[in-house]
Amino acid sequence: MSLYRTELRRLTKRRFTRYMTLLGLLVLVAVVLGTFFTNQKLDADAVAGAERQADQQYEQQVRWSEQERAACEAAKAAGTPNDGRYPDDCSVISAPPREAIEASWFLPSTFNFRETFPETLIPFAAILALVGFVIGASFVGAEWSSGGMMNLLLWRPKRLTVLLTKLAALLTGMLAVTLPAAVAWFAGFWLVATFRGSTEKVTSGVWQSLALTGVRAVVLVLVVTTVGFALASLGRHTAMALGGVVAVAVVGQFGLGIMLEMANVRFMEMWLLPTYALAWMQKKVTLQDWDSCNATVFGECKPETFDITWQQSSVLLGVGVVVVLGAALWAMRRRDIS
Amino acid sequence: MPAVLEIEGLRKTYKSRRRGTRNALDGFDMRVEAGQVHGFLGPNGSGKTTTLRTLLGLIRPDGGRMSILGHEVPEALPVVAGQVGAIVESPQFFPHFTARDTLSLLASAGEVPASRIDEVLELVGLRDRAGERVKTYSLGMKQRLAVASALLKNPKLLILDEPANGLDPGGIREMRTLTRNLAESGMTVLLSSHILGEIQLICDSVTIISLGRRVAFGPVDEVLAQHSSGAVRVRLEATADLPAAADALTRSGIRVSGQADHLMLAGVDKPATVTRLLAEQGLYVSELSPVTVDLESVFLELTATAPVPGQHRQVDQSLKVGGSEQSEATGGGWGA
Numbered sequence: 001m002s003l004y005r006t007e008l009r010r011l012t013k014r015r016f017t018r019y020m021t022l023l024g025l026l027v028l029v030a031v032v033l034g035t036f037f038t039n040q041k042l043d044a045d046a047v048a049g050a051e052r053q054a055d056q057q058y059e060q061q062v063r064w065s066e067q068e069r070a071a072c073e074a075a076k077a078a079g080t081p082n083d084g085r086y087p088d089d090c091s092v093i094s095a096p097p098r099e100a101i102e103a104s105w106f107l108p109s110t111f112n113f114r115e116t117f118p119e120t121l122i123p124f125a126a127i128l129a130l131v132g133f134v135i136g137a138s139f140v141g142a143e144w145s146s147g148g149m150m151n152l153l154l155w156r157p158k159r160l161t162v163l164l165t166k167l168a169a170l171l172t173g174m175l176a177v178t179l180p181a182a183v184a185w186f187a188g189f190w191l192v193a194t195f196r197g198s199t200e201k202v203t204s205g206v207w208q209s210l211a212l213t214g215v216r217a218v219v220l221v222l223v224v225t226t227v228g229f230a231l232a233s234l235g236r237h238t239a240m241a242l243g244g245v246v247a248v249a250v251v252g253q254f255g256l257g258i259m260l261e262m263a264n265v266r267f268m269e270m271w272l273l274p275t276y277a278l279a280w281m282q283k284k285v286t287l288q289d290w291d292s293c294n295a296t297v298f299g300e301c302k303p304e305t306f307d308i309t310w311q312q313s314s315v316l317l318g319v320g321v322v323v324v325l326g327a328a329l330w331a332m333r334r335r336d337i338s
Numbered sequence: 339m340p341a342v343l344e345i346e347g348l349r350k351t352y353k354s355r356r357r358g359t360r361n362a363l364d365g366f367d368m369r370v371e372a373g374q375v376h377g378f379l380g381p382n383g384s385g386k387t388t389t390l391r392t393l394l395g396l397i398r399p400d401g402g403r404m405s406i407l408g409h410e411v412p413e414a415l416p417v418v419a420g421q422v423g424a425i426v427e428s429p430q431f432f433p434h435f436t437a438r439d440t441l442s443l444l445a446s447a448g449e450v451p452a453s454r455i456d457e458v459l460e461l462v463g464l465r466d467r468a469g470e471r472v473k474t475y476s477l478g479m480k481q482r483l484a485v486a487s488a489l490l491k492n493p494k495l496l497i498l499d500e501p502a503n504g505l506d507p508g509g510i511r512e513m514r515t516l517t518r519n520l521a522e523s524g525m526t527v528l529l530s531s532h533i534l535g536e537i538q539l540i541c542d543s544v545t546i547i548s549l550g551r552r553v554a555f556g557p558v559d560e561v562l563a564q565h566s567s568g569a570v571r572v573r574l575e576a577t578a579d580l581p582a583a584a585d586a587l588t589r590s591g592i593r594v595s596g597q598a599d600h601l602m603l604a605g606v607d608k609p610a611t612v613t614r615l616l617a618e619q620g621l622y623v624s625e626l627s628p629v630t631v632d633l634e635s636v637f638l639e640l641t642a643t644a645p646v647p648g649q650h651r652q653v654d655q656s657l658k659v660g661g662s663e664q665s666e667a668t669g670g671g672w673g674a
Contacts, residue, residue: 152447156448
């Protein structure tokens with residue numbers, strides 16, 4: 001227990017931890033403030049204004065179509081060769097129906113909590129996962145490269161206990177940041193919706209769904225933090241984790257993506273990690289193969305689809321954590337410390 | 339006297355595709371008795387640090403047995419770790435923490451009372467600089483901090499690897515006094531150093547390692563005596579009598595080499611024999627002094643690492659135990 005408390009103290013004492021956490025939280029605050037200032041509440045005037053704009057747009061379309069039809073008929077009467085500008089039958093030039101021009105197109109941006117908030121949990125998880133990854137990698141990487149780990153092992157010669165206690169302290173720290181941040185995130189966007197949008201139709205079912213998405217966001221943050229920690233411990237340097245991520249991003253994602261695209265692989269996104277992170281957060285990602293055509297009874301051509309679910313993502317995340325953390329623990333137990 | 343530290347037949351082999359196999363420790367033995375200051379000497383790459391790291395559980399041995407305070411290690415390290423303070427090689431600390439923070443975190447992890455921090459800071463002379471970040475420290479100050487961290491546990495066995503490294507002359511003297519005081523208080527100190535004069539001054543016993551094997555061990559006096567040549571310098575009242583004296587001594591089986599104003603004798607068991615022999619010949623001795631050896635010369639002789647003019651000795655070129663030949667360089671000092 002004393003080791004756990006010590007590691008928590010060490011984590012919070014580190015300037016890097018403090019600055020990175022502060023930076024991450026400031027970015028989150030900036031997102032909330034940005035959303036607040038770029039949205040506004042829809043009152044009767046705004047709706048009436050939008051209706052007026054939609055009417056104007058419709059009238060403009062009517063005028064334009066009448067002008068075009070007249071020009072078409074004039075060209076036809078003059079026997080001007082049809083250069084493709086007008087159709088053979090000028091009567092098909094007509095204005096769209098009034099209902100095709102929606103007033104909502106002309107409404108100012110507004111924040112609908114029920115519709116928009118779930119999407120905001122993705123950047124929330126991404127930002128805190130990045131912070132967790134870097135802090136996790138640095139927390140153990142700096143210990144290895146500065147000799148702190150060796151010093152600690154002279155005091156506590158149980159290697160696995162030391163590494164796992166460090167990880168436990170790190171995850172506690174991340175949880176202590178992520179949970180209040182999540183609560184603040186929910187509250188912040190509720191306020192945004194209250195003052196700059198709408199909080200209508202947020203039923204208990206919606207709250208339950210949002211809470212579950214929030215839990216998945218927290219789990220994602222902890223998983224990515226653990227991977228950063230384990231990679232840096234495996235390489236015994238912070239740079240190992242950061243370099244590993246750059247390598248995976250450049251080679252494993254961009255490079256692989258380009259290669260799969262050149263090879264015309266179907267559903268190429270299923271080979272890319274961000275797809276699984278997205279599926280984890282959204283519960284499902286539907287990939288589409290636009291090269292295929294599934295004809296419907298109405299003669300439409302619908303692309304073939306492939307679903308990646310959060311359950312599949314959970315398997316990938318679980319296996320990833322077990323493999324990387326297992327390798328780090330194995331290396332900690334077996335490798336000499338020199 | 340009970341042994342605080344015992345090592346028998348310790349082996350550690352490093353294998354590398356490029357460099358082949360290298361025995362960093364090749365059946366190494368060591369014994370340190372309670373309450374002693376024990377010097378641990380060896381050339382660079384001889385296996386000193388590997389021994390200490392292995393003893394402290396940082397390196398996995400390939401064979402042999404080790405015990406600390408009567409407990410077999412590395413198995414019992416969690417039991418004895420609280421009684422062993424150690425610094426291994428150059429001191430390394432997280433550069434952005436202050437000395438006090440560093441010691442506080444270690445004390446907290448080891449469940450040592452916080453009051454002990456001030457005591458050790460005082461002991462190593464860092465009391466007034468304890469609030470500064472370690473990255474602003476000189477090598478000598480980091481060394482003092484390392485010693486402070488090792489003393490924090492108030493250990494029964496203190497292992498210091500090159501503790502005087504980077505210290506100024508005053509610091510070296512302070513370290514010497516501190517080491518002696520600690521030993522007098524009942525602490526056993528294992529001291530690895532290249533400053534042989536220091537070792538000779540403060541150590542009760544020594545172990546000398548070369549190429550992973552013990553080449554000499556025992557109380558400092560005994561090690562020096564074992565490797566002294568038994569040489570005696572003789573001066574007579576009259577320099578003109580030197581040839582006659584040399585003749586008389588040679589006839590008695592003593593090896594004599596004549597110098598301009600004195601004789602050098604070798605293979606003399608008892609200097610009194612020389613006095614008696616010469617007196618019987620009517621030759622009177624004005625000076626009869628055994629030629630002493632120091633630890634440095636013994637070390638250089640045992641490890642065959644004395645510099646030879648015109649030659650550049652490589653790191654692993656030193657003596658193999660039980661032989662006088664120079665070993666073949668196996669390339670690099672890695673792993674030691």
